[in-house]
Amino acid sequence: MTLEQMKIFREAARFGSFTAAADSLGLTQSAVSMSVKKIEERNNVVLFVRLGKGLELTDAGQFLLKEVTRNLANIDLMTRRLKNYEAGSRDPTALACTHHAYNFWMPGIVSMPRGVFRSPVDLIAGDAGDVAAWVMRGTVDIGLTEREPCHPLFEHANVFNDRIVLVAAPERARAVPEDVDWGDLEKFGPIIWALDDHDSVIAQALCDAGVDLIRLQNKAFQFSSVDAVLSLLKRGGSIGFASEAAAASSMSAQHLVRIGKLEIELKYYLFCKKGFDMADLAKRMSNAALEMSGQKVG
16 A cells, blocks of 8 residues: 555545545545545555545554554654654654644644743644554654553643533424433434544543443444544534534534533543653643633633
């Protein structure tokens, strides 16, 4: 599989749409479709199936997405870190974070007028496992994930919080009662969410709430990325879980609205190997997140 094919497949999976992937990559829809078809034919597998107006990954597609995402992240990291060896190049702090943090939190934190980072910072995105591995190997200096680091060589701090809520397009939301409870969810399917670093958080919360996950599975669908989930939700046929940070712009534009009061706490942890001082950065990031959410900084 070529590097280009991996990138095309990743974008198709991320958006759940060949057309959206083509727009993102500057290609034609047929070029994206043909690239995916070549992967399927070469390996005798099916990677996507149709679900309404979107695409859902098969088991083979989910496996490939994890491997492609990991390989592309490592290639990108290798290339970017290699540039630090250029003559006269200044070595910036390398901070790796989950895709969700990279897309929905770091742009605002980096652009804060008072400046969160005191020196150049190189931001890298990966899944939670990759981020922890990069920090452990010393490939990056600091990690930021929704998974609390438990290795004894790490020190960590909870720098900000988010929450996962139930959302839908306005007309779809009106069909769901405001007092909807966890046990009612299967009545209002299909329910969708992303196969990202929040998948395990959502599954655990549902389990803790006593939801019969086997029964719910018949009315639940998981997509490769939050982008695909939000895109499908805005079309009006489903309700689904998304973090407030990810859904903020869609809710502000009234494309999506929150349903009921069900929510799942989502914590973000900054961590590093012991011996690397991150205390001041952790405090500045925490204050920046509070300012972004309109809360008073103490």
